[in-house]
Amino acid sequence: MNAATLYGLCSAALVGLGLFGAIVHPQPLRKILAFNLLGGGVFLQFGVIARRGAAAGMGGDPVPQAMVITGIVVAFSATALAVTLLLRLYQVSGSATLSIETQSSSESDGGGR
Amino acid sequence: MTAAMVLDVGLALLVVAVAVWIVAAGSAFAAVVGFVSFGLLLALAWARLAAVDVALTEAAIGSGVTGALLMTAASRLRPTESRSAGERPGAFLHVVAAVLAVLVSAGLAALVLIPASPAPSLAPAAAVHLPELDVLNPVTAVLMAYRAVDTLLEKIVLLLALIGVWSLAPDRFWGGAPGLWPRSRPDGELTLLARLLPPIGIVVGIYILWVGAIAPGGAFQGGAILAAMWLLIMIAGLRPVPEIHRQWLRLVLVVGPAVFLTVGFAGFFLPNGFLSYPAQFTKPLIIVIEVVLTLSIAAILGLLVAGPPERERQR
Known part of the structure; x- marks a missing residue:
């Protein structure tokens, strides 16, 4: 087994872990974290494809590598927007939950600023 | 082994x-x-x-x-954690999610273990035009020349994300400064760090930008380091967080994408299409675009971390 296969299996595990976390965690912040984990796994899969495409004296195919660089920056923008939305939800409703029952009860007891 | x-x-x-x-x-x-x-x-x-x-x-x-x-x-969200502990889904959803996750992982693992042969690669195609571009780092060549439109659109995504973040500010704070409160004492260790590190960090950031043409590095990596230095200075309170209505700030934010777009449209008239560079000016144009992009990336990344305005605009 070479390094590319090894990290490929690692990336498959990361995608599964991220998917599991994003489904079962009730807290939105933990969902965002898990989603980033999933993204990290997908990016690493690109890295494996790039490494296997090593040719023309290059250590890897530069096209998937460049796509991942763009992807990391876009993932960061989306994370920043999601986190700000979450903090705004907390500011307005006094809770940071996606559950409808908990949200309405916290509104009635005067949560928020 | x-x-x-x-x-x-x-x-x-x-x-x-x-x-x-x-x-x-x-x-x-x-x-x-x-x-x-x-x-x-x-x-x-x-x-x-x-x-x-x-x-x-x-x-x-x-x-x-x-x-x-x-x-x-x-x-900031720490007070909400104990409340959401009771919202954990039941055992059934846990099992379903676990099965789904294992299936997806197994599918991806199978793709890894049964690779396509021969492995698909665009590396030879990318290598052909490197001497013409005078850019020795193939990844920079893909980002700035072959797939420049991706990089341009990604800059627009960064700007849109920042507009989205700012638009979540309460009305009364619009135009004010983001809520990145200075947290350190003037004689604290953070202040010392914020005085010692940025001179080195700024040099490293600019070096990584410059070396991107021939070795690993480039506008994104350099910009992120510059953004970190700027955030460190703001968190230590050595320089105030700028109010978002400032003209100079908005100019810094858009100068990178604007220059990139201008060069892109000029490509229609000079060479032969959107974002194609005239042959004799390729290297200088790429460097100019990368320099202004680095400036904008650093400002956008820093402000995305700083968040929406949380203080009223000072007159």
Whole structure:
């Protein structure tokens, strides 16, 4: 087994872990974290494809590598927007939950600023 | 088993172990701390996959800047954690999610274990035009020339995200300064760090931008380092967080994408299409675009971490 296969299996595990976390965690912040984990796994899969495409004296195919660089920056923008939305939800409703029952009860007891 | 293989196996196991910790950790803050180390370990994995450009980006943006953002959010949201503990879904959903996750992982693992032969690669095609571009780093060539439109659109996404973040500010704070409160005493260690580190960090950031033409590096990685230095200075309170209505600030934010777009449209008239560079000016044009992009990237990344305005606009 070479390094590319090894990290490929690692990336498959990361995608599964991220998917599991994003489904079962009730807290939105933990969902965002898990989603980033999933993204990290997908990016690493690109890295494996790039490494296997090593040719023309290059250590890897530069096209998937460049796509991942763009992807990391876009993932960061989306994370920043999601986190700000979450903090705004907390500011307005006094809770940071996606559950409808908990949200309405916290509104009635005067949560928020 | 060679030493390199031992290193790879250990690193891969460590990455998965930290990922398990991020999903299983008791508190969100502990999970975020795990996420920062996850990013750094992943950067090492990228280096082992001969993708040093990606490793730099992952360490600077995926781990550093994202980590700063998530840490602030986790400490602000700490009061909500105990309440949402009771919302954990039942055992049935856990099992369904676990089965789904295992199936997806197994599918991806199968794709890894049964590779396409011969492996698809655009590396020879990318190598053909490198001498013409006078850019020796193939990743920079893809980002700035072959797939420049991706890079341009990504800059627009960054700007849109910043507009989205700003638009979540309450009305009365519009135009004010983001809520990145200075947290240190004037004689504290953070202030010392914010005085010592930026001169070195700024040089490193500019070097990484410059060296991107011939070696791993470039506008994203350099910009992220400059953004980190700017954030450090603002958090230490050595310089105020700028109010978002400032003209100079908005100019810095758009100058990179604007120059990129201008060069792109000029391509219609001078060479032969959108974002194609005239042959004799390719290298200077790429450098000019990268320099202004780095400036805009640094400002946008810093302001995305700083968040929406939380103080009233000063007259």
